[in-house]
Amino acid sequence: MRQGLYALGSNGHGQLGNGHMDDTAEVHPVVGPQGPITERPTALEFGGTHSIILLQSDPEAYYVTGSNDMGQFGDTQTRRCQEFIRMATPGHIWKRAVAGWTFSLLVDEQDHIYSCGHSNFGGLGRGQGTPTSRKLGRIEGLPDKRIAAISCCLEHVVVLYDDGEVWGWGGARKGQLGLLNGPVRCLWTPQKLNLGEWAPDTPTDVHCGREFTLVSSRVTGHFTVLGTDKHGLQTLSCDRDAYDQLHAKHLSAGYSSVGTTWTSIHFLLPNARILSLGSNRNCQHAPREFNCEATPEEGDRKILQMVPGSEHVVIEVEAGSTKQTLAWGWAEHGNCGIVDHTTENMSIEEPNEILESDTGSRVTLYAGTASTWLHSC
Template identity: 25%
Template sequence: MAAPITAVFSWGANSYGQLGLGHHRDHLLPENLKNFPEDVKTIVGGGGHTLFLTGNGELHVCGSNNKGQLGLGHTSDISKLVRVPDLGPLKQIACGWNHTVAITENDELLCWGSNTHGQLTLKESIVTKPRKIEVSGSDCPRFAAVSGGLRHTLAVSTDGQLWTWGAGKKGQLGWTDSKMRVPQQWNKPVHNLVKEDEVDVKFVQVAAGAYHSAALSDMGVVYVWGCNKWSQLAQPKSPNPKQTPQRLDPTLFDGFRIKSIHSGWTHMMAVTEDESVYTWGRNDYGQLGRPAAKVLANGNTESESNATPTNTTPDCCHIPTEISILNNAKQIACGAEHSLAITKDNKLLAWGWNEHGMCADGTKTNVLLPKQVQGLDGHVASKVGVGAGHCYAFCQ
């Protein structure tokens, strides 16, 4: 039996009350949250809203609600956690910038919030209460995984099929029509069939960025597509998006299978089957957790472990690179441009964008290397969750 949660801390951006503290002030260090639901299973956040999913499937929410993204039937912001009423048990939740998607205990999809780009598949531009996503066709699929991007949504059905909808201008939906045109947006789930050697690829996880997308196959292979302005597709940065899923060569990860993928707005992380952690994509805020490589007099580059972080950290890197301090991490979570990790020795680390204090070191200076979070008052973090610029830690 898991140890009970003894404390919950939140920090970072709080303009909409997304920290659940009853006010709208940012916090540069963790603040103790007095009231929180028991048995929290998952914490996720969007641009300014926060969702807590409990072990019995209840949903508790706070923060920005101008588009109804809290699912409470109105559009007023909430600065303290409240339970969403009249909602059946949920298995999984995901946030876009200002929309929310969930999977029910019956493997159906629910959605609410902004629908300005078709990310909810409905007719209304704003939906303030959870509504079912209908999938056309005789065989209505059941769903096992979902992820929200800035204005698009990805899902995997229980049979391993990939589904995409919402904004598509940057190729983030991963398909083109019969005339090879990229949809500007699409307001219904589209089955995106991916084949390798004439065999349908089966997927188990999806991860949506701002304008790019990624999916993980049951064989531990990563597929990416969409915007590559910041090398988030593990290719040299380019203004030209990839319109269909591209398979990443396993040699990029030393030949190991990938067991989980994580995406910020413009950077990515992958955990291999041997518990190594790789990062790639945008890095101008330090979101990759790696220093700049120093060019030596002989033209070679100094190894990352010996390099020193400087203000000349490359703005991006297309080569997935192992971050040794994160190996065997118990949990990893990506915000918009920052990340958190709980290490094997129970340290909570943060790095990347720090304008609102999301790296919890008491400053607003960006953090280039994973750095231990301050201010937990001796508590040990067992679970973390992030939004675009805010963070939560559950401690035991």
């Protein structure tokens, strides 16, 4: 495989940026204004039907593809595209990006956050009078501090600052923005979040699921979950006996990485196995070979990296003299590669191979809304 960015999966609006609008179960090159994109993105983020790329070689611009029906591209008349287009922003150097269902957020080198697009639940963070904006606008009212992490899913946004404070806005009806003063449908502007008494002292990560927020510490392995208990996630973080047992068994040494699907949480542990929590309706939980609850067997492959998408999980493993990119979970749009069979709800339980590469190659994985992306060099 040549050096470059590749994608597969859901593509009904051109959000894979590969020159067409058909779902695909095979890897295809991702194309920008100058042809196939060969540079590894500094950020690659996904909305419902649009995608955003940041490139180190072009810091005063961002790149978008897919649907712009709700203004999620920003200031352009383009309504839809099948390849990434360049959005020039002279004077703004971007270092982070995230995306909601129909909106986009960009973070500049001063840690100011800008938004565009549409959200009926305050996802733009610019007040009740601005549910829609086809131009990037700065979100006011945030602290003047360094951002350690930012996450977004569908309609809510959460920001972690380097001093441990967590702020958020957007959809709040399910409690995903923490303890507020009474039932609140949404926050139209940013607010410091009350994480509750069991929040980790020194959080390092925030991740948004569809109706929940995970705040966690990579060093200590402690975490808390805000929001709906539909899949048992909030109960787990509040039931201290169950939580303490789980932490002692799997997370006392911290974790290597963490991510969320819409309805589940996945920790990659120091022993290169995965702790999966929450819903398993779409087979999101790690299969036996990679699950920390299972007894290791001879021949088990070692996980090198893990990224959850909307309802699927993608990993890279070491397999003897080669590396393999594997996926499992919801596979309806081809995002888990070419599969022989699925469950009734179009999911796969066992890891499916998307790509095999030699051990000298470097592959970086990304997972989006029913899509899988990889950069090879």
